[in-house]
Amino acid sequence: MIRNIxxxxxxxxxxxxxxxxxxxxxxxxxxxxxxxxxxxxxxxxKAIEHGIMPTAVxxxxxxxxxxxxxMLGERxxxxxxxxxxxxxxxxxxxxxxIPGAKNIAYLATxxxxxxxxxGNISLMPFYKEEFDIxxxxxxxHGSFSVACGKQxxxxxxGQQVSIFNLSCSLLSGIGFRWQPYAYKMLWQGTLNEAVGNxxxxxxxxxxxVFRTYQRKINE
Amino acid sequence: MIRNIxxxxxxxxxxxxxxxxxxxxxxxxxxxxxxxxxxxxxxxxKAIEHGIMPTAVxxxxxxxxxxxxxMLGERxxxxxxxxxxxxxxxxxxxxxxIPGAKNIAYLATxxxxxxxxxGNISLMPFYKEEFDIxxxxxxxHGSFSVACGKQxxxxxxGQQVSIFNLSCSLLSGIGFRWQPYAYKMLWQGTLNEAVGNxxxxxxxxxxxVFRTYQRKINE
Numbered sequence: 001m002i003r004n005i006x007x008x009x010x011x012x013x014x015x016x017x018x019x020x021x022x023x024x025x026x027x028x029x030x031x032x033x034x035x036x037x038x039x040x041x042x043x044x045x046k047a048i049e050h051g052i053m054p055t056a057v058x059x060x061x062x063x064x065x066x067x068x069x070x071m072l073g074e075r076x077x078x079x080x081x082x083x084x085x086x087x088x089x090x091x092x093x094x095x096x097x098i099p100g101a102k103n104i105a106y107l108a109t110x111x112x113x114x115x116x117x118x119g120n121i122s123l124m125p126f127y128k129e130e131f132d133i134x135x136x137x138x139x140x141h142g143s144f145s146v147a148c149g150k151q152x153x154x155x156x157x158g159q160q161v162s163i164f165n166l167s168c169s170l171l172s173g174i175g176f177r178w179q180p181y182a183y184k185m186l187w188q189g190t191l192n193e194a195v196g197n198x199x200x201x202x203x204x205x206x207x208x209v210f211r212t213y214q215r216k217i218n219e
Numbered sequence: 220m221i222r223n224i225x226x227x228x229x230x231x232x233x234x235x236x237x238x239x240x241x242x243x244x245x246x247x248x249x250x251x252x253x254x255x256x257x258x259x260x261x262x263x264x265k266a267i268e269h270g271i272m273p274t275a276v277x278x279x280x281x282x283x284x285x286x287x288x289x290m291l292g293e294r295x296x297x298x299x300x301x302x303x304x305x306x307x308x309x310x311x312x313x314x315x316x317i318p319g320a321k322n323i324a325y326l327a328t329x330x331x332x333x334x335x336x337x338g339n340i341s342l343m344p345f346y347k348e349e350f351d352i353x354x355x356x357x358x359x360h361g362s363f364s365v366a367c368g369k370q371x372x373x374x375x376x377g378q379q380v381s382i383f384n385l386s387c388s389l390l391s392g393i394g395f396r397w398q399p400y401a402y403k404m405l406w407q408g409t410l411n412e413a414v415g416n417x418x419x420x421x422x423x424x425x426x427x428v429f430r431t432y433q434r435k436i437n438e
Contacts (some may be wrong), residue, residue: 013288015326062224081248085406085410087407095403110340111330113360113429114336114340114358114360114363114428114429115361115379115383115409116362117329117336118337118381118383118406118409119405119410121333121337121405122315122404123406126404126406139333141331141333142333142334144333160334162334163336163339176255185341186338186340186341186344187304187337187338187342187345190334190337190338191304210332210333210334210337213330
């Protein structure tokens with residue numbers, strides 16, 4: 001069962017990217033309580049601004065002012081290669097330094113440029129496959145998780161749950177307002193919601209699930 | 220040649236969704252100069268708040284206060300069916316009311332829930348295919364356009380250009396810092412940039428292109 005994400009959810013490591021800094025209590029709680037926090041380059045300066053000293057800052061260092069570089073000292077790991085972006089460098093750093101790390105939270109991966117948002121979300125299934133980890137991308141509105149096969153998710157009545165089918169030719173679900181199927185396009189699996197305390201999904205490939213923190217509200 | 224988007228770019232119609240209201244001068248310019256503006260439900264109230272009277276507001280009307288409904292009068296078109304979301308209802312409204320409309324701008328489709336952001340972006344290639352239009356999704360940071368086959372794009376040195384391959388098995392490009400190819404994953408085509416005033420892309424299927432308004436800046 002994949003639990004709902006709360007501010008007390010714990011992870012083996014938390015990675016802070018350089019998108020919009022979280023404002024919601026849930027990602028902020030996860031950030032503040034992180035035992036092991038790796039920041040992508042410029043995000044290191046933002047963490048320090050918010051009173052949080054990262055375990056490490058990984059990147060090319062270009063986005064960091066000299067004062068922050070000095071404050072970080074040995075916590076700054078310059079990685080100059082161009083084949084991977086900063087999010088992947090940070091993930092590789094976690095895996096190299098916490099053997100067996102599985103549950104990794106990704107914060108501040110969205111906001112700002114939408115092409116980066118799209119790229120970062122699409123890195124989650126890649127990390128699951130490539131690094132055999134359980135990545136959770138956590139935003140101010142909800143969380144994305146990746147799964148293959150059968151999976152149970154904690155939910156609540158009225159929780160907005162979107163399914164993004166990546167490689168399933170068969171997909172079904174229990175506990176949804178509208179019956180899920182093997183969507184051909186990403187928009188088709190949005191606008192669904194949980195009717196109770198659990199939703200079950202079964203797919204013959206990989207899919208992503210987005211769950212909101214709150215019931216739908218008309219703003 | 221697909222021109223860079225500026226605040227003076229004109230469209231047959233502008234659709235305003237209910238995501239984050241634009242703050243950048245380019246989408247605001249397009250919104251303010253729109254001859255034909257259709258708002259998705261709650262976005263109608265926001266347009267009026269910003270001093271813009273929409274041509275029409277389309278949706279189930281749930282998100283609109285009574286005062287706005289009265290102000291809109293016959294400009295409010297209630298569409299209750301559940302098969303299409305508000306963005307698609309608005310698009311169908313434009314096509315029914317402006318015969319031959321081709322160039323449609325989509326504003327305020329991102330921000331807030333990231334599952335909706337993802338869904339809205341993925342609707343662009345669907346609209347191109349289904350409605351034979353040229354959709355442009357315009358955010359505070361850049362614009363997404365959809366193409367098949369060969370296409371030329373106006374660019375400038377240092378412009379960040381991301382390619383999202385949707386169905387190409389062959390894809391190539393000219394004028395890029397790094398050589399594009401038929402990316403298998405969405406993140407692979409991000410982080411590229413133009414080296415001059417034009418980039419050319421050739422793909423044997425559909426792809427999306429995101430172009431920023433500005434050179435890369437380290438924030």
